[in-house]
Amino acid sequence: MKRNVLTAALIIIACASYLLAFDPQSAASSAGLTLIKDATILTVSHGTIPKGSILIRDGKIAEVGPEVKAPAGATVIDGSGQYVMPGIIDCHSHIATAGGVNEGSLAVTAMVGVEDVIDSTDINIYRDLAGGVTSSNILHGSANPIGGRNQLIKLRWGKDARGLIFEGAQPGIKFALGENPKRSRSAGPSTTPARYPQTRMGVEDVIREAFIEARTYMQRWDDYKKRAAGGERTAIPPRRDLKLEALAEVLRGERLVHSHGYRADEILMLIRLADEFGFKIATFQHVLEGYKIAREIAAHGAGASTFSDWWAYKVEAYDAIPHNAAIMTRKGVLVSINSDSAEEARHLNQEAAKCMKYGGLSEQEALALVTLNPAKQLRVDRRVGSIDPGKDADLVIYNRHPLSVYAVAQKVLIDGQVYFDVKKDLELRQFMEKERNELKEKDRKNQDRERRPDSRRGPPTDVTATAAPPEQ
């Protein structure tokens, strides 16, 4: 028990010290002006500036170029010998969620949403931030053909859950095809009962049925509104259904569909179904066989968010090739590279570099895979994804070219404020080490005192005064 208390105390202090150090107020200059000076700037939208500066005003990029000067009162970050790129946007993540990401009990769970379980204390937020990630698309799991709603967040470490929300981002929902939704509750020697669907036929059926239901639901509301507007006093509103409302938003084009899928045939299935119901798939997630049907994905207008080189972990990933992103890019698909892993997220820049090795993308194309392209896929490219005036100052400063295996993030800014600083991190470690040792010492002394019989104290009075509960 003692040990647990000590561990808990250590964790709280660890978190608290990070919070203190990264209090955004202290990181920004009073005038809200910061200049990153004399760095190699990888804008992603308009090439590389070999030696340039970025002026940040009130959290936004104000100016970028070789001649930008520091106004009076600006905080200056010396970027000489370093590289600045737009903050990385991870289009598929499950960090910062408390209590699981798979509501797998039903085949359709459009009524649940990740926004309700954002955990701002998850240390993986800080770890991914330290790897240059500034925004993460937090998706529901893949246990259901139609899963829960997703939430785009910014990794503003130290803010509460509300402070992490990427304000104004278009809402979305997770779909899933193939092995995961059909096997998540498989029949057989399992403690949970089998759940429909068990086949790819069933997956299609569940999605189709849900949209037929959603259309009927919309029709009922339309009828009601028409009757109510016509002054019909007996008109009764239909019962509100949160599941069908989310799907109605999809049908109206207000909610983005991010669909997990691997095999070419099932991706085509969903494109057919979406075309039939008149909506678009925003992104196919994983889409490891996307290279086989790049033409069809491009024609539908869907984005593809894939892994750099993972393969063979299941049958539907056995034809995955690391050239996937390159082929799809060449054939006109908007492609991003995502992590689906708190670890992988820490080096998405290097994962993007693999798309140069396999399939020969250019530097700019590779960098766009983890910045501008995911921003477009998530419909936030007016806010983030490249280094252009007017965009949020979400930036990463690296010691080496970010497509090099040797690159290490030095500073990460979100809304112009420094949320990660490698030097500060080292200082904090020493601070934590000192604090840890002090706590250990205190704990040891306490134990010594308790061992001495003469110092044994009676129970505190407030406990003796309380009657023991009758049971337990």
Place this chain on the structure above:
Amino acid sequence: MKKPITLVNWAFALTALALAGRAAAENHVYAIRDAKVHTLGSSGTLPRATVVVVDGKIAGVGEGVKIPAGAQIINGQGLEVYPGMINAWSNLGLTEITSVPATNDAAELGDYNPHLLAFTAIHPASEHIPVTRVNGITASLSAPSGGIIAGQATLLHLDGWTVDEMALLKSAGLVLDFPSLDAAQRSRAGGGGRGGAQRRSFADIKRNYEKRVKELSDLLEAARHYDKARGANPGTERDRKLEALVPVIKGELPVFLQADSERDIKNAVDFARKEKLKVVIQGGREANKTGELLKRENIPVILGSIVALPDREDDPYDARFTLPRDLARAGIKFALTSSSSSEVRNLPYEAGFAEAYGLSHEDALKAVTLNPAEILGVAAKVGSIETGKIADLVVTDGDLLEIRTQVKHLFIAGKNVSLETKHTRLYEKYLNRP
């Protein structure tokens, strides 16, 4: 360690010279000319040199090396030559598709299976083998897993028609997952997950630990008795498990002692010392905290992947990335690995990350070439570009550890190996889909 290698090298060199003339005629002779050669041996890095390959072996390396008549010439201008990388821990050839049990042969039932050999189950036609080698990895250790003693690991050359052709070492050592006092705790804190593994009391974990360690000691003691009994009376009934342990108790076959936490490593080393075993620590996530002990006992470490999250919530974010740097500073010999069959190809980036977080370039290269060769006891044959060694060579257009670098030519045991894989075939096919 240095001396015997030199002697063996010399012997190899003589053999290679003797074979040189005959081989040229069979056209197994190659000369990679005018390349930057990273020997990782005594010659260091040669800015413009020639490597001559004759009959599977390196017949010469240097600036003025004579090219045998009839040799196939590879123009190495602008290219770099490295020794093939060696991945010292994996399930390559034992696992094809992770989620499909029918394609998995790494883990047998039972706690003690010292007599099982990875060699028996390795699938030489696995698609993972070509995919791995075209990134410059020419050898990989395939290790069984599961139970306490999972079996014996096999060191594979990543080219060959049959496993007999591929095995560099049929048995490289015994895989022993040392009983852990920390694993339960680790799985709870690892990966940033919350909740997870069920809680067991420390007293319970310790009881189980002591029981397991006693079982292990008894088993080794039984092997000693068995060895004596067989020596005294060859008619003694055979016991294949004990028989497999005889080279282990004699210190002839190394034990890959799997341990990660500081406490587990200390316990494992204590155990090894008591039992007089020749050991290599495998895993070693906190090997930096046991640096002095490992140095004193001269125990090398085969690290698990360092491209991984820290174990504890309050560990530094780069705790695993900086592990190689700390081990180098402590003077510990170590190898870097990428163990999952589908990810062995990323071995060079393990070394690249280690360098990014403080390891020197030379140490990073050695951690995936010469060090694993030395740790696995095959440095006389592979691990560096030196006359007499097996010709496992990677010819690249740049830094071996950089992601964008392309492998241009690949030699395994002197054979010019094709760079085609399942992946390149699918790439060509679908890139050209109308």
